Amino acid sequence: MKPRTPIQKEVARLSKRLPKLTATQKAYAFRHCFDHYAIKRADGTNICTECGHSWKSDxxxxxxxxxxxxxxxxxxxxPLRTRKSVFRENEYFSIITTYKQYQVIRFFFVKSRYKAGQAAEYSVFEVVQRWIAPNGTATTIARLRGMSMFYYDLWMKDSDMEIRPNGGLLAYDIAPACTYPRQRFIPELKRNGFKGDYHHMRPYDLFKSILSDSRAETLLKTGQYHMLRYYIHSFFDVEKYWASIKICIRNGYNISDCSMWKDTIDLLRHFGKDTNNPKYVCPPDLKAEHDRLMKRRNLQMERERREQKRQKTIEDEKKYLKAKGIFFGLVFSDNLISVKVIESVEEMMEEGRLMHHCVGDYHNRKNSLILSATINGKRIETVEVSLKTFEVVQSRGVCNSDTEYHDRIIDLVNGNANLIRKRMEVA
Known part of the structure; x- marks a missing residue:
């Protein structure tokens, strides 16, 4: 990518002046990027993967x-017990340094090849440079990378180190196996609170944040490292919670579980509590307070669900009465079996619950009439009659099974279908 802005042009020019890796830096990378093994054979022989020397241990x-x-x-x-003879590994090594007014993070791709009985072979070449200006503006210089989404290290070694777009490419968010211990920092980083500890954050993310965002700088200076890490690594709208965070800072309260604290603030707002009051935003036992508020919220939601269900039931009862009220009171019998129209949504749900089938939702069926067949008050089968053909659509006993009275119930209902038809004609 051709440099376009003044800062890109300057970085592209300065990048060519960066020194090459020294022998000491290479040795450090080779030593610390990889695990070194003693290959143990079945006869008790040990083989060093670093120098190829073999010996037997007592x-x-x-x-x-x-x-x-x-x-x-x-x-x-x-120790490594294996029959393999050749091992290959890839890792990353980084150097944190400065050049002119820029903070520079350099990443090197390190490859190793071990073969039993031979000295280890290493190679290293630079793949990415992150240049950060004192105001937090970042510029990336990198080699081309293969177009695979599944392989992290398909770098094109022969491509040029050129300006690359900063955003959206995870290939540049590298977590190196080791970093050279001798590091240099621009004075602006020290001014903004950096004292050499990354607090489990990637240097690039930390440097860019504290140089460009005053809130990140404040979190670092006040020791709110967990919140800083949460702010940098998650989609966290810190502005929405900043007033409460400042209350915590003023009261010396360290927010250790940021996600739980954020949820607690949301719950406090839901219940209309003052989120600028240390009593609420700085709880001595965050988990206990969060669980208490969550329990209260769950009870509230349960009450709301019950009320919604009650309102829906009332509405369903009105609709059911309007649609099927003309059939209420209709009963016919053959001196043993009695069949009656189900006259409410609640009664229909009770029918479904006791009979273990799905008739409880049938109150919305426009062209169906649901009846219950009983013997001496005991439910036997549930009957669905079509209001178009006036014939039985289905008749189901417990768990949708047919009883010994199944055919008799169907004959009884079909034989009295004219009573249902007359109700509709009158309406």
Whole structure:
């Protein structure tokens, strides 16, 4: 990408002047980016993956449990029992430095190849540079990367280090295996509260935030590291909660669980509490206060659901009365079986609950009439009659099964269908 803005042009020019990796920096990367192993063979032989030296240990069990040191190169080794002979690993190494007025974070792609009996082979080349101006403006210089969404390190080694877009490409959000310990920082970072501790944040995210956002700077200076990390790494509208955060800062209250604290503030607002009052926003036991408010909110929601259900039931009863009221009171019997129209939504739901089928929702069926067949008051089957054909659509006993009276019930209802038709004619 061709540099367009003045800052991009300056960074592109300065990037070419950055020094190459020194031998000491390379050695540090090779030593700390990877785990180094003592390959343990079945005959008790140990092979150092770093220098290729092999030896037999007199303390095999201790070496397996605690690790060992190569007697040839002196490097500390982790035991690895395997029959493999060739190992390849890729990792990232970073250098945090300054150039002119810029804070610069350089990322290097480090590759290793181990083969049993041979000295380790390493290679390293630079892939990304993040340049951060004193005002927080960031510029990225990087090599081209393969167009795969699934592979993190498909860098095109022969491509040029050029200006690349900052946003939207996770390939530049690199978490290196190690960072060179000798680091340099621009004075503006120290002015804005940075003292060398990243507090489990990526340097790029932290530097850019505290240089460009006064609220991030305030959180860092006041020791609200958890909230700063939450602010940087999540879609958190800090402006909405900033007044309450300042109350916590003034009262020396450290917000350790930011998500729970945010939910607590939302609950306090829901109940109309003063979120500028330390009594509410700085609870001694955040979890207990959050759980108390959440329980109260759940009870409130349950009451609201019950009230909505009650209102819906009243509305359904009105609709059911209007639609099927002309059939209420209709009963016919053959001296054993009695069949009556179900006369309310509540009665229909009770029918479905006791009979273990889905008739409880049938009160909305426009062209159906639901009846209950009983013997001596005991429910036997539930009957659905079509108001178009005046015939039985279905008749179901407990758990949708047919009873021994099934055919008799259908004959009884069909034989009295004229009573249903007459009710409709009168209406």
């Amino acid at each position: 303390h095999d069990l201790a070496d397996t449990l605690c690790g060992c040191t190569c007697p040839h190169c002196g490097i500390r080794l982790e």
